[in-house]
Amino acid sequence: MVSTAYLDHAASTPMLPEAVEAVSAAMREVGNASSLHATGRRARRVVEESRETLAFALGARPSEVVFTAGGTESDNLAVKGIYWSRRRTGRTRVLASAVEHHAVLDAVEWLVSHEGASVTWLPVDDLGRVDEDAYLDALSDDVALATVMWANNEIGTVQHVRRLADAAHEFGVPFHTDAVQAVGQLPVDFAASGVDALTLTGHKLGGPLGAGALLLGRDVACTPLLHGGGQERDVRSGTLDIPGARGLAVATALAVERQPETAARLSSLRDDLVKRVQDAVPTAVHNGDPADRLPGNAHFSFPGCEGDSLLLLLDARGVEVSTGSACSSGVARPSHVLVAMGQDEPTARSSLRFSLGHTSTADDVDALVEALPAVVERARR
Amino acid sequence: MKLLAAMSGGVDSAVAAALAVEAGHDVTGVHLALSEAPATLRSGSRGCCSREDARDASRAADVIGIPYYVWDLAAEFQASVIDDFVAEYAAGRTPNPCVRCNEKVKFAAVLDRALQLGFDAVVTGHHARVVDGVLSRSADPAKDQSYVLAVLTPAQLAATVLPLGPHTKDEVRTLARARGLAVADKPDSHDICFIADGDTAGFLRSRLGEQPGAVVEDGVAVGTHQGTYGYTVGQRRGLGLTVPAADGRPRYVLSVEPVSRTVTVGPVAALDVSTVLTDPPVWSSPRPLPLACTVQLRAHGMVHECVATADGAGWSLALTTPARAVAAGQMAVLYDGDTVVGSATIRSAA
Numbered sequence A: 001m002v003s004t005a006y007l008d009h010a011a012s013t014p015m016l017p018e019a020v021e022a023v024s025a026a027m028r029e030v031g032n033a034s035s036l037h038a039t040g041r042r043a044r045r046v047v048e049e050s051r052e053t054l055a056f057a058l059g060a061r062p063s064e065v066v067f068t069a070g071g072t073e074s075d076n077l078a079v080k081g082i083y084w085s086r087r088r089t090g091r092t093r094v095l096a097s098a099v100e101h102h103a104v105l106d107a108v109e110w111l112v113s114h115e116g117a118s119v120t121w122l123p124v125d126d127l128g129r130v131d132e133d134a135y136l137d138a139l140s141d142d143v144a145l146a147t148v149m150w151a152n153n154e155i156g157t158v159q160h161v162r163r164l165a166d167a168a169h170e171f172g173v174p175f176h177t178d179a180v181q182a183v184g185q186l187p188v189d190f191a192a193s194g195v196d197a198l199t200l201t202g203h204k205l206g207g208p209l210g211a212g213a214l215l216l217g218r219d220v221a222c223t224p225l226l227h228g229g230g231q232e233r234d235v236r237s238g239t240l241d242i243p244g245a246r247g248l249a250v251a252t253a254l255a256v257e258r259q260p261e262t263a264a265r266l267s268s269l270r271d272d273l274v275k276r277v278q279d280a281v282p283t284a285v286h287n288g289d290p291a292d293r294l295p296g297n298a299h300f301s302f303p304g305c306e307g308d309s310l311l312l313l314l315d316a317r318g319v320e321v322s323t324g325s326a327c328s329s330g331v332a333r334p335s336h337v338l339v340a341m342g343q344d345e346p347t348a349r350s351s352l353r354f355s356l357g358h359t360s361t362a363d364d365v366d367a368l369v370e371a372l373p374a375v376v377e378r379a380r381r
Numbered sequence B: 001m002k003l004l005a006a007m008s009g010g011v012d013s014a015v016a017a018a019l020a021v022e023a024g025h026d027v028t029g030v031h032l033a034l035s036e037a038p039a040t041l042r043s044g045s046r047g048c049c050s051r052e053d054a055r056d057a058s059r060a061a062d063v064i065g066i067p068y069y070v071w072d073l074a075a076e077f078q079a080s081v082i083d084d085f086v087a088e089y090a091a092g093r094t095p096n097p098c099v100r101c102n103e104k105v106k107f108a109a110v111l112d113r114a115l116q117l118g119f120d121a122v123v124t125g126h127h128a129r130v131v132d133g134v135l136s137r138s139a140d141p142a143k144d145q146s147y148v149l150a151v152l153t154p155a156q157l158a159a160t161v162l163p164l165g166p167h168t169k170d171e172v173r174t175l176a177r178a179r180g181l182a183v184a185d186k187p188d189s190h191d192i193c194f195i196a197d198g199d200t201a202g203f204l205r206s207r208l209g210e211q212p213g214a215v216v217e218d219g220v221a222v223g224t225h226q227g228t229y230g231y232t233v234g235q236r237r238g239l240g241l242t243v244p245a246a247d248g249r250p251r252y253v254l255s256v257e258p259v260s261r262t263v264t265v266g267p268v269a270a271l272d273v274s275t276v277l278t279d280p281p282v283w284s285s286p287r288p289l290p291l292a293c294t295v296q297l298r299a300h301g302m303v304h305e306c307v308a309t310a311d312g313a314g315w316s317l318a319l320t321t322p323a324r325a326v327a328a329g330q331m332a333v334l335y336d337g338d339t340v341v342g343s344a345t346i347r348s349a350a
């Protein structure tokens, strides 16, 4: 068996040992945080401490933390919930970047097809950054919500969230950002960012799968997706997943604390990867912003190759990467992100994402660079 | 060998992949996504493109312990199989889409890509044998699929591995159960995978529109139809005759002529043919002509003794005993015993 070089941390990164410990410890305790007896109070204390830990790590107030079952739920809650609350005031247009994750993209499309919304997709430039002039033109007082991700999960480009949020506020428009890929890799401060709602998820930062949060400003109206006991600020119902919340909080606190050193280490590893990939495969094109990008992200097009052939051949050599987007049945699709950046379909289908995380080492990069030239040669059409 | 196993999600292809692994090969599984818009869930046992089939295929690959990927061949399938199917019916012929899929997709697009990626051959769960590049019938005569593979060239056969050849279907299910494959008892798929509800006439009508015309016997109109594509030589049901047959006997479709929009019917005896003419053949196991051999004229049909001679670039097949209801567009497959000699598309029969 070949040893594995895992270069897909943006899909899911290993849990931090401290988070595993926190989840396990919480799993040994009984308790419903809504119960009124002593056991319930103990459970509630764990939840509320987790909330405070998470809030503190991300520059938010504890009351602004809504625990959810992950990034997809948080994105759906923000997009649909804020839209539904604002629709009553006659605001029915949604502004969303064309490079959002499907959790945002498809939620917006659903609002358009089922809930009377209209949408303005914000174009991006060839680095994947939102065109600010187009954004300013699109803002007006019929807009219910603007949503632009903090950093892109495929090509790693970082958006100017603060500027975009400020501009939205001039039109009384609440601003949501999907910061799933940003937390732990970039400095993220909810209050300082000026955004009204921010999505994060555990499994991209060393926490558990199926645990996430929406940071939701105190004054931001948001209609629930899930009705029931109203456990989370009446915005989200369901008996709280205490181990999940605990693991998320512990992992987030550590990821944020270590962010400066993580970013420094990963970006130098990544820069080395980029340079060596370009040396090994001179035709490879590095996508996204060369400078202002996620420290662990590298994304290449290999003209003349099929991305899924490259993936298969690398997998057979123990190098694990991603082609970007596959639908639920596993069919490779040309990435909407690359298409929005102006790439043609064959180029968009020829790309691979290499993403590094807290367990990545120079050996992983070595394994990739060693395997890549032969693989690219084979996959050439 | 490095083998690429096409895994449909059914029991046959799962067992074929498992047997290939057990034979010591380095096997990678692929599921072919053939539908542009995969059905969310399978209805009944039909369909080869549902999400459930993709899941069954990936489960089988995981249990066998091989890498598994999905390849999107929807565009090739649409162009080579579905569009061809509609065009053939529109031209008054009766196509076999499984033959087309093997010829153009599984053993062409998929095989080409496999070879390019460094695989030595493709493994499928077809019930037939390939030994030293020679194609022959399955050990299970009832499940034999050599007919739909007869279109493969020697080069394609040289890169084809069919592990199920020596096994009956019952044995395949037993082998699946013994290996913990959940698809062991999955019903066989049948009919045409891209027509999930089995309504071929409705499918063709939605593609080709209504094209009304006359049903004729001996030059006399005896009914009307809404499109010649709804009729196949030998068909008895749904003829919509308004004039009863003089002899009171059932009537059968004798021929279909889309240009004049005429469906000709007649008595059963008129269906018998003793000469079959074909398009240029594919020789899987070449033999000199003339050749005394047997011929199979439709999937799961009986075999007829015949003598094959050259007819231009095609074959003329003189049948020793008449065959009934031979439709243009189907394949004529020549066998020497159980060995496939070659195949050709039927052009006409008389």
Ligand SMILES: Cc1ncc(COP(=O)(O)O)c(C=O)c1O
Binding pocket: A010, A011, A069, A070, A071, A072, A073, A075, A101, A103, A149, A152, A153, A178, A180, A181, A201, A202, A203, A210, A212
């Ligand atoms: C940018 C982005 N948003 C949302 C998600 C979805 O998060 P989750 O997997 O927790 O539902 C992901 C990860 O898949 C992501 O990368």
